[in-house]
Amino acid sequence: MTSPRTRLHVPHRTEEGMNTAEYAVGTVGACGFATILYKLLTSEFGQDLLSSVFDKVLTLLPF
Numbered sequence: 001m002t003s004p005r006t007r008l009h010v011p012h013r014t015e016e017g018m019n020t021a022e023y024a025v026g027t028v029g030a031c032g033f034a035t036i037l038y039k040l041l042t043s044e045f046g047q048d049l050l051s052s053v054f055d056k057v058l059t060l061l062p063f
Contacts, residue, residue: 040046 041050
């Protein structure tokens with residue numbers, strides 16, 4: 001029978017490598033967002049959207 005004071009030895013775990021994993025997830029997320037944004041802005045809808053935004057901005061300018 002073991003005494004209540006006896007504990008199993010659990011090795012100390014560090015979080016080394018977590019920064020690398022977080023950077024990897026962030027990089028994959030950024031690449032996915034960039035791909036979606038690229039596809040949107042190179043589509044016909046995106047071109048029309050950009051054109052209308054620039055036209056409205058130019059009408060707001062005083063010159």
